[in-house]
Amino acid sequence: MKKLIIAASCALAMAAGAVQAKEWKEIRIAFDVPYEPFEFKKPNGELTGFEVELAEAMCKDLEAKCELVVQSWDGMIPGLLARKFDAIMSSMSITPERAEKVTFSKPYYNTPGGWFARESVNLDVTDMDAMKGKVVGVQRGTTMDTYVTENMSGTVSVKRYTTADDMVLDLEGQRLDVVFVDYPVGEQTLLSRDGFKEIGEPVKLGEGVGVAMRPRDKDLAEQVNKSLDKLKSDGTYDAIMKKYFKYDIKM
Template sequence: MRRVFLSVSAVTLGTLLGCASLSAQAAEPLKLAVDIPFEPFEYRLPDGTLTGFEVELGEEVCRRIERECEWVEQTWDGIIPGLLARKYDAVMSSMAITEERRQQVLFSDPYYSNPSVWVTRRGEEIDVADEASLEGLTVGVQRGTIRDRFITDTYGERMEVRRYATAEDLALDVKTGRLDSAFMYYPLALSNLGVDAADSDVVVSSELIREPKSYFGYGVAVAFRPRDEDLAEQFNAALAEIKADGTYDTLMTKYVDYDIKI
């Protein structure tokens, strides 16, 4: 009889310890990586407060899954390695779903889509459809992005490709004429270069580009480590609720004036 009692006690203790471990894990802040600034999706206000469409969306997801959010700043070229090295729990920083990235990370359902554009200085517009006219020109891209890969593969033999660590450095060289053109995310062209403004020195030289999917992906999503399927499912459920009850539309119209729905 004593032997049976000990066995049952051991099982009970193990169950309690397992529950305690899960509770402790749930109580820990959920660390979300972000590369800033990327206005209007993630950026800092003058007082240092982190804000933006994705930041508010992430905070709302955390509220609904009853976790505290902790935002971790990480430069883009190290953002997936940092995730795999467990520096944070997920990446919520406008990461497009691509087949190449699917080999490394687990994605949530997509929650928005954004186009890319060619930009040039006013009066120096280029015709990207005329590839021969691009011969010998310089184009800037942010290093490690899907735009970097697209430009390298598609135009690398015709144009000199210059890669930049940040969007700010890229924008500066466009403004000062050190580049003939740049290929960048449309929202970055808006926030960093003011391309829609009538008095802007930099203008859009192409239509809004979302194809081919093999380069530009299947929408933006949260990235997780492959084993964190439960966390991804929690995010998917929360994102579905946020879209269904109108919270998503409220946040979208607060930060952007063009359609980013997918």
């Protein structure tokens, strides 16, 4: 009888734990700011951007409170694994290396990397002789960083930055010859200003961008995937996307 009581108690505890794990009444979501137009602050300090609005729509659909956490890019995955937040929704490309540490949602957008320079610079970024000795700016730890490191090391000097804003300042100050960034970021931060231009063809990288979560939080990943599918099918995703982009980035 005692064994039956213990077994029943364990079963009830496991069932209660399963229900509790699936509630997710609050989801803490991390963003690297600024990374316009995906995440940035308005003049009043309010966090906004494509991914911020998409995250808020997702939380509303899941009937969960969204806590928006600002986290520098270098500390994203360590912070997630240390439970400082529950998800990363900050233009994190899905890569095999990252997938060994985190669980990704289905990809929710994919944009290419773009090459940008000052108006006076004329370079063929595919010509390694022309690129020899040039200084290329990338954001540290991104797929653009990986691409330049793997394909241009020994030819160019790679300068890595924590934020896209710092990279733009160095390009403007002629401390960089070229930057390779997520195309919408270059479009927003450089092409919207005088004195800069796109050079070369955009480069499609990786498998797209996904929401990163801890491997143990499979229930959260399942809910996030269902919600993203719903937001795409009911038009919410498209309405948010059209506020920030003139082209389709949806996957």
